Amino acid sequence: MQIVLTGTGFSGATTVQLNGATIQTSFVSATQLTATVPAASLASLGWAPITVSNPAPGGGTSSPLPLTVFSVLNVGASHILYDPYSRKIMASVGTGTSSVAGNSIVAITPDNASIGTAIPIGGTPTRLALTSDGQILYALIPSSTIGSIARFKMLTQQPDFTVSGFQATGYELGLDGIATQPGTENTIAVDAGQYIGMSIFDFDPISKTAARRGVATGIYAGGPCIVFPNASSLFLTGGSTLNTYSVTSNGLLNGSYPYYVSSSLQYFGCSKLDGGILYAGPGGVANANLYPAVQLGTFEGLMGIDNGVTVGAWAPDTSLGQFFYLTEANPNDYSGIFDSITAFNNQTFMPTTAIPLPVTAIEGTTRVTGVDVVRWGRDGVAILSSGGRIYLIRGGAIVPQLLNVNSAVILTASSLTSTTHGTGNTSITLTGSNFVPGVAVLWNGSYRTTTIMDPTHVSVAIPASDLAQAGIAVITAVNPGAPASAPLTFSIN
Numbered sequence: 001m002q003i004v005l006t007g008t009g010f011s012g013a014t015t016v017q018l019n020g021a022t023i024q025t026s027f028v029s030a031t032q033l034t035a036t037v038p039a040a041s042l043a044s045l046g047w048a049p050i051t052v053s054n055p056a057p058g059g060g061t062s063s064p065l066p067l068t069v070f071s072v073l074n075v076g077a078s079h080i081l082y083d084p085y086s087r088k089i090m091a092s093v094g095t096g097t098s099s100v101a102g103n104s105i106v107a108i109t110p111d112n113a114s115i116g117t118a119i120p121i122g123g124t125p126t127r128l129a130l131t132s133d134g135q136i137l138y139a140l141i142p143s144s145t146i147g148s149i150a151r152f153k154m155l156t157q158q159p160d161f162t163v164s165g166f167q168a169t170g171y172e173l174g175l176d177g178i179a180t181q182p183g184t185e186n187t188i189a190v191d192a193g194q195y196i197g198m199s200i201f202d203f204d205p206i207s208k209t210a211a212r213r214g215v216a217t218g219i220y221a222g223g224p225c226i227v228f229p230n231a232s233s234l235f236l237t238g239g240s241t242l243n244t245y246s247v248t249s250n251g252l253l254n255g256s257y258p259y260y261v262s263s264s265l266q267y268f269g270c271s272k273l274d275g276g277i278l279y280a281g282p283g284g285v286a287n288a289n290l291y292p293a294v295q296l297g298t299f300e301g302l303m304g305i306d307n308g309v310t311v312g313a314w315a316p317d318t319s320l321g322q323f324f325y326l327t328e329a330n331p332n333d334y335s336g337i338f339d340s341i342t343a344f345n346n347q348t349f350m351p352t353t354a355i356p357l358p359v360t361a362i363e364g365t366t367r368v369t370g371v372d373v374v375r376w377g378r379d380g381v382a383i384l385s386s387g388g389r390i391y392l393i394r395g396g397a398i399v400p401q402l403l404n405v406n407s408a409v410i411l412t413a414s415s416l417t418s419t420t421h422g423t424g425n426t427s428i429t430l431t432g433s434n435f436v437p438g439v440a441v442l443w444n445g446s447y448r449t450t451t452i453m454d455p456t457h458v459s460v461a462i463p464a465s466d467l468a469q470a471g472i473a474v475i476t477a478v479n480p481g482a483p484a485s486a487p488l489t490f491s492i493n
Contacts, residue, residue: 001042005033005052007062018067019048037067045071045113047395049403064403066396068355071113073363075100076388079127082376083154084449085134085425086460087111089374089382089437090484091390092125092139093118105139105152105159110392121150127224129178129188134425134461136160136185140175147175147192149210151203155424155464161208166192166201167278173470176223181247182231187213189226189234189252198226198236200251214251217259229288230334235269237280240264242293263292275318275453277346281491285349297349299323313338313370315381319452320399320437321346322383326370327354338370341393353397363387378440378447397453399438401480406436409477409485418491423467428475430458430488436479444473467492 005016008031016025016035024036033052041048050062077091089108096102096118104118105125123141130137137152141162151160166175167358177191177198186203197217203210224238234252236243242263253259260449267284276289283299314325323346326338337360361366363385371384379402380394396402415429430441433456439448441460449461458477466473473490 001037002129003035003037003050003067005035005050006031007033007052011054011055012053015053016019016054017061019050020051022053038118042069045069045111045392045394047397047425049396061062064396066403068393068395068397070355070357071392073108073113073115073390073392074388075106075108075115075390077106077384077390078125078371078388080372080374080382081128081130082374082382083112083130083134084451085463086154087377087447087449087463088116089390090128090130090137091384092121092128094124094126094386095388097388105137107157108390108473110380110382110394113392116157117150119157121152121159123148123150125150126175127178129180130154131180131185132182133185134463136180138178138180138188140190141180142175142368149175149178149188149201151205160205160438163203163208163210166190177226177269179226179228179234181228181274184231189228189247191223191226192216198234198245198252200234200247204250212251213249214253217245217252223270227271227273229273229276234258235271235273235278235288236375237268237278240266240268242268242271242278242286242288244293246292261292263294265295267298272316274316277316277318278314279314279323281314285346299325299344299349300351313373313383315373315375316346318346319450320375322398322437324353324373324375326373326383337368338383338385341373341381343398353400355393355397357383357391363389376437377449399480401436401438403480405481406479407434407480409434409436409439409479410486411475411477411488414475414488414490416490417488418493419467421467421470421492424464426462426464426467428460428462428490429453430460430475430477431456432458432477432485434479435477436482438480440478442476442478442484445476450477 012027015022026034047068076096078094079092087473093104101118106118107116125139127140141148147166149165150162174193179189181187191198199216200208200213222223227235234245243260245260267282268280269282271278271280278286278288285296286293303397316323323344327340327342369386381401383391411432413431451459475488476484478484
């Protein structure tokens with residue numbers, strides 16, 4: 001594949017390096033080169049740094065830029081999310097494809113873009129929600145007459161049970177939103193349409209039933225935009241307001257009409273919560289740790305802001321200081337068809353990197369739009385299109401620190417130093433210093449999902465499989481471009 005490089009100071013003696021190795025280079029002008037990337041470098045999902053060098057005297061090597069090699073999986077998916085414990089992307093599969101059965105749940109290993117076995121779920125699943133311990137996956141299964149919700153066991157990758165009767169018929173009704181309450185596997189919030197609204201449901205894994213807690217909220221529906229910031233509150237985001245409900249033993253309706261506290265925000269609407277911060281599709285950002293929420297800013301160049309365009313799908317990552325939006329390269333094309341993903345800086349609210357994607361050529365249609373975006377692993381982003389395809393991207397374009405040289409992490413303590421073998425998924429908080437965006441915690445040398453909580457703490461998701469047998473584990477942390485930290489030890493009794 002031939003690539004074009006634009007810069008300054010090029011000459012006939014300038015060479016291009018891919019991951020440190022010189023590749024075939026052609027001089028075009030003092031500001032442009034072409035280079036040929038070997039086919040072997042494009043064979044699988046990944047990335048590599050590209051540099052340009054001029055010979056001595058007076059020459060040198062440029063700063064690197066990332067070359068991104070993405071993968072596309074034709075799954076026929078309706079919704080995706082990332083499980084930090086298994087480090088897999090879970091997809092609800094509706095129509096399916098010739099190679100992936102419909103009406104199923106499938107686990108995808110994003111590191112190598114491999115698709116697992118599709119597991120039938122007893123209906124056509126739409127939106128998914130994962131419990132905070134990563135052990136139970138809930139799937140909405142709407143229908144024309146009733147609505148069902150299925151539970152799926154993540155550790156065994158098998159269905160648990162399904163409960164029906166969540167959905168009535170009529171105008172603007174239908175299962176649309178779902179969220180799991182933090183700290184429990186058995187309580188969820190469900191939106192069943194405009195004239196029913198939201199409810200809290202408690203599932204009983206013994207009797208395999210579910211019961212509504214209290215009554216539904218009525219016309220106050222949140223659709224897919226409902227989220228628990230903590231176990232005692234539920235957010236509904238839409239329009240220019242954030243409505244906060246108290247979650248009580250009597251359900252969501254607590255007190256007097258209108259039963260919620262409202263925060264007025266700019267450029268808001270459907271939002272995602274990450275690190276206590278709400279990020280809205282129209283570009284608004286608010287601190288959800290304050291009550292009512294406080295506007296922090298708006299991203300420049302999004303829908304309604306400086307004539308930019310997003311197309312309804314985004315993924316925040318406060319740990320990286322980056323936010324990823326599906327975008328259209330032409331700000332005057334309001335078709336809603338994405339052709340790029342743009343990263344924004346969470347401090348400046350300005351765009352930093354855009355990765356072009358030949359979506360129309362891949363999908364074979366001009367009407368494919370973005371459904372969702374999720375972050376995965378240390379440096380990955382997954383995009384779900386309305387055509388049911390999943391685009392996997394990783395590397396320095398997602399985590400710019402991977403292009404830099406940094407100093408090592410200093411680890412000083414762990415919130416947990418031992419546990420009994422057979423323990424389920426476990427989250428550990430590590431204390432230290434010098435954590436850089438993109439820091440990776442290694443368990444016996446292998447990456448585990450890592451999140452920066454604040455300047456001196458990171459959390460790491462340890463899966464049940466790591467704790468299945470007695471022994472000693474070694475924990476280290478590695479900044480991009482730095483040696484590993486001194487180790488901490490963890491006992492499995």
